[in-house]
Amino acid sequence: MTVAITETTQERTRPRTGLRDFVRRNSYIVALLLAVILLVANLVVQPDFGWVQQFATFAPLAIAAMASTPAILSGRGGFDLSISPLMTLCSCVFIVFLIPNGLGDPLAAIPIVLLLGAAVGTINGVLIVFLRVPAMVVTLAMYFVLIGVNLKLIPTPQSVTGTWVSYLAGTVGPVPGGLVTIGIVVAIWVALGFIPYRRLLYAVGSDDAAAFSSGVNVSAIRIVAYALGGLFAAIGSFALVGLVSSADASQSSAYTLIAVAAVALGGTSLVGGRGGVIGSLIGAAVIYLLQSLLSGMQVSPTWLQFIYGVMLVLSVVIGALLTMKKKESA
Amino acid sequence: MTMTAVDRDVLIRTTSLRKAFGQTKALRDCSFDLRAGEVHAIAGENGSGKSTLVKILSGVHQPDSGEIETGGELIAGLANPRQAQQHGIVTVFQEILVAPARSVLDNIWLGAERPLRADISAKEKKTIAAAWTERLLGAPLDLSMPAEDLSLSDRQACCIARALIRQPRVLILDEATSALDVGTRDRLFEVIQEMRDNGAGVALITHRMDEIEAIGDRITVMRSGQTIETLERGAWRPRQIVALMSGTEETDKPRREDREAAPSGPVVLRAENLRLHRDGAAFDVDIHAGELVGLAGLEGHGQQEFLEALRGAGAAEGTIVRVTDAGEVPIRSIAVGARNQIAYVPRERGRESMFGWMSIRENFGMPTLRTDAKGGWLRPSSTRRRLMEYVQRLGIVMGGPEDRITTLSGGNAQKVVIARWLAAHPMILLLNDPTRGIDINAKRDLYALLRQLTDEGMAVVMLSSEVDEHIDLMDRVLVFREGELYREMPAGELTRTSLVSAFFGDPEEMRDQETAS
Numbered sequence: 001m002t003v004a005i006t007e008t009t010q011e012r013t014r015p016r017t018g019l020r021d022f023v024r025r026n027s028y029i030v031a032l033l034l035a036v037i038l039l040v041a042n043l044v045v046q047p048d049f050g051w052v053q054q055f056a057t058f059a060p061l062a063i064a065a066m067a068s069t070p071a072i073l074s075g076r077g078g079f080d081l082s083i084s085p086l087m088t089l090c091s092c093v094f095i096v097f098l099i100p101n102g103l104g105d106p107l108a109a110i111p112i113v114l115l116l117g118a119a120v121g122t123i124n125g126v127l128i129v130f131l132r133v134p135a136m137v138v139t140l141a142m143y144f145v146l147i148g149v150n151l152k153l154i155p156t157p158q159s160v161t162g163t164w165v166s167y168l169a170g171t172v173g174p175v176p177g178g179l180v181t182i183g184i185v186v187a188i189w190v191a192l193g194f195i196p197y198r199r200l201l202y203a204v205g206s207d208d209a210a211a212f213s214s215g216v217n218v219s220a221i222r223i224v225a226y227a228l229g230g231l232f233a234a235i236g237s238f239a240l241v242g243l244v245s246s247a248d249a250s251q252s253s254a255y256t257l258i259a260v261a262a263v264a265l266g267g268t269s270l271v272g273g274r275g276g277v278i279g280s281l282i283g284a285a286v287i288y289l290l291q292s293l294l295s296g297m298q299v300s301p302t303w304l305q306f307i308y309g310v311m312l313v314l315s316v317v318i319g320a321l322l323t324m325k326k327k328e329s330a
Numbered sequence: 331m332t333m334t335a336v337d338r339d340v341l342i343r344t345t346s347l348r349k350a351f352g353q354t355k356a357l358r359d360c361s362f363d364l365r366a367g368e369v370h371a372i373a374g375e376n377g378s379g380k381s382t383l384v385k386i387l388s389g390v391h392q393p394d395s396g397e398i399e400t401g402g403e404l405i406a407g408l409a410n411p412r413q414a415q416q417h418g419i420v421t422v423f424q425e426i427l428v429a430p431a432r433s434v435l436d437n438i439w440l441g442a443e444r445p446l447r448a449d450i451s452a453k454e455k456k457t458i459a460a461a462w463t464e465r466l467l468g469a470p471l472d473l474s475m476p477a478e479d480l481s482l483s484d485r486q487a488c489c490i491a492r493a494l495i496r497q498p499r500v501l502i503l504d505e506a507t508s509a510l511d512v513g514t515r516d517r518l519f520e521v522i523q524e525m526r527d528n529g530a531g532v533a534l535i536t537h538r539m540d541e542i543e544a545i546g547d548r549i550t551v552m553r554s555g556q557t558i559e560t561l562e563r564g565a566w567r568p569r570q571i572v573a574l575m576s577g578t579e580e581t582d583k584p585r586r587e588d589r590e591a592a593p594s595g596p597v598v599l600r601a602e603n604l605r606l607h608r609d610g611a612a613f614d615v616d617i618h619a620g621e622l623v624g625l626a627g628l629e630g631h632g633q634q635e636f637l638e639a640l641r642g643a644g645a646a647e648g649t650i651v652r653v654t655d656a657g658e659v660p661i662r663s664i665a666v667g668a669r670n671q672i673a674y675v676p677r678e679r680g681r682e683s684m685f686g687w688m689s690i691r692e693n694f695g696m697p698t699l700r701t702d703a704k705g706g707w708l709r710p711s712s713t714r715r716r717l718m719e720y721v722q723r724l725g726i727v728m729g730g731p732e733d734r735i736t737t738l739s740g741g742n743a744q745k746v747v748i749a750r751w752l753a754a755h756p757m758i759l760l761l762n763d764p765t766r767g768i769d770i771n772a773k774r775d776l777y778a779l780l781r782q783l784t785d786e787g788m789a790v791v792m793l794s795s796e797v798d799e800h801i802d803l804m805d806r807v808l809v810f811r812e813g814e815l816y817r818e819m820p821a822g823e824l825t826r827t828s829l830v831s832a833f834f835g836d837p838e839e840m841r842d843q844e845t846a847s
Contacts, residue, residue, distance in 0.1 A: 196443040199436050206429035213427050214441030214492060215412035221445065274431045
């Protein structure tokens with residue numbers, strides 16, 4: 001039996017413009033809708049919303065979520081569990097070392113703290129990339145190490161008052177302080193869009209074999225992603241100190257899991273390569289607004305965690321349903 | 331090495347390259363050169379070392395020994411694809427390497443820029459990318475579309491455009507045309523000819539002899555990790571190439587063992603209207619009791635999908651029917667297949683079929699534990715007893731049944747895996763390249779076992795990447811090509827030449843057809 005060689009039929013790409021594709025390309029859309037609804041509900045329940053205070057409370061959570069994002073985007077199981085204790089470490093160092101040694105001045109403190117954050121992130125990245133230890137293990141180890149260091153540095157909470165940081169919980173000029181710290185992180189992320197790095201991060205997370213064979217330095221891109229997370233965490237530490245006017249080692253893990261929930265809600269794929277820092281910001285807003293709404297409605301905080309869980313699963317499922325591909329014939 | 335006039339035209343040259351992966355010697359002695367202004371085809375059957383050579387030239391692998399000379403200087407090796415690209419060597423691989431979530435534009439410029447500075451303006455990038463995609467596809471393409479939304483052919487075109495924007499001195503196309511539709515391929519060939527005229531060198535690896543005929547200036551034939559011969563255009567004939575690829579001295583080597591008559595047992599398994607991929611032609615195949623059917627072809631041409639389909643897995647369209655005296659059962663899933671006496675031995679022993687930290691006994695008994703559980707309690711002694719039967723029958727050499735399976739040699743481990751499935755008393759045994767990486771004696775034992783099993787009435791379907799195995803062993807060979815069943819060859823028609831020739835679409839025959847028409 002001989003079959004004549006058939007030429008492959010011309011197979012043309014068709015542009016796709018359905019709702020499905022819109023949701024797929026803008027994965028934060030479900031979270032954004034939820035956030036808007038929750039915001040309106042909040043404003044109805046509490047007409048005097050108090051924007052400045054709300055932004056100050058929101059900022060550490062939002063930044064923790066945004067800081068967790070680059071590692072996840074970098075793919076191959078990328079993850080950073082050490083963001084929350086790193087934020088606490090940065091605030092400890094600021095209060096215990098920098099202020100007493102006359103380095104509390106913004107021009108001195110900001111670079112030192114940012115450098116510290118980025119350095120810890122770099123250590124994570126190097127261990128993950130060069131020793132090929134799973135990110136979950138490396139950053140979990142870093143999580144415990146940092147909590148230990150924090151407890152050593154400040155066995156009891158230490159408060160600080162009357163520094164420039166307190167503006168970050170109030171207003172900087174006409175702008176709410178919380179918005180400033182969030183804005184800086186967003187600005188850095190947006191700025192990265194103007195150099196090739198951010199595109200390369202997405203490409204590495206999307207398919208590292210394609211990136212490697214195209215000549216991308218995959219290792220460097222991944223390490224920088226962790227460093228970036230550390231840098232964002234350091235920015236978050238100022239928002240945290242501003243909010244609570246103290247450093248408290250026992251709160252080291254306060255944002256660990258809730259930040260991951262915010263990232264997932266915000267439509268970032270935990271497999272990497274899809275989503276982004278802005279999505280995580282929106283995801284964090286959903287969690288924050290929900291919490292605020294429930295306490296405004298006098299719902300017992302016992303329910304809070306339960307409702308987070310349900311909402312996280314629901315929104316992820318809705319997102320998946322909206323983007324589910326129609327079964328294509330083989 | 332002295333520099334002659336010809337040498338100045340050599341863009342890249344390799345001398346006596348060697349590369350081994352564990353026990354497997356992928357390259358034994360590879361000497362190849364690519365001149366400026368030529369399209370140099372590299373041909374060879376599975377495992378001849380083409381891919382390893384390409385991966386060394388593009389910086390994915392580093393050679394164990396041997397020399398690479400490029401741009402007049404000797405280099406030890408290329409540490410990574412980035413370094414290869416700095417030498418002007420750019421490769422398009424067979425695997426379609428795109429970042430699925432990213433836009434066409436990002437995919438085309440992927441890796442062409444340093445991370446920190448955009449050297450080229452966004453507008454210029456768009457213009458260049460648009461020009462190349464339009465040139466290749468014959469129509470403009472929306473550059474903002476994510477690569478995952480593109481058709482297979484357009485995705486591959488994206489990878490090719492990524493190579494072309496770098497204006498390489500050396501362009502390597504490793505089976506890069508196999509996913510392209512005909513129009514795009516023809517347009518690519520125009521581009522290649524233009525590049526050649528402008529002094530670039532193109533290395534073309536393809537399974538299509540007609541493509542080599544169309545644009546090849548020279549051809550290098552590889553076999554068993556060695557470069558066998560390099561021929562100038564006009565000095566080769568397709569039949570000669572096929573002979574070189576399959577090994578001249580033994581081209582018409584007769585079958586080692588001959589069975590008196592082709593077995594004619596009843597049909598036990600039937601593929602009806604099977605289509606391995608969307609554009610492929612549908613076909614029917616009957617598998618008879620007592621016959622040994624070989625699945626052959628160049629790697630990735632559909633034989634794998636066919637075997638998967640037979641066990642009830644995979645995405646092929648059509649029906650697989652298990653025929654018994656009791657009636658016909660459509661096999662719609664792996665579970666249904668297993669219930670209907672279809673056993674499957676996967677390709678990757680390590681990953682797909684062995685539990686490395688478990689004992690030989692546990693590895694053997696896994697799917698048939700039910701028979702060892704009297705009243706719900708497992709009795710290892712019962713598994714051991716069953717295992718010992720097969721140890722004797724298959725000649726498994728081992729310490730004791732409680733030793734870890736990883737203490738066995740590859741061949742013995744494979745026998746344990748096969749014993750595992752024989753213990754389920756299958757009627758149809760599907761094997762996916764079972765002799766890969768096992769020594770020659772273990773292979774012989776396995777061949778004898780398969781003969782014995784078919785004599786007892788079992789139907790055996792075996793995918794093999796070794797040409798000799800098909801010739802020596804099979805009652806019938808199905809050759810797959812480009813996702814379709816290309817030819818069915820009875821034992822009497824099997825020679826190395828006829829089989830390898832079929833892998834490549836019978837170039838001689840095709841040419842005869844052309845001259846006739």
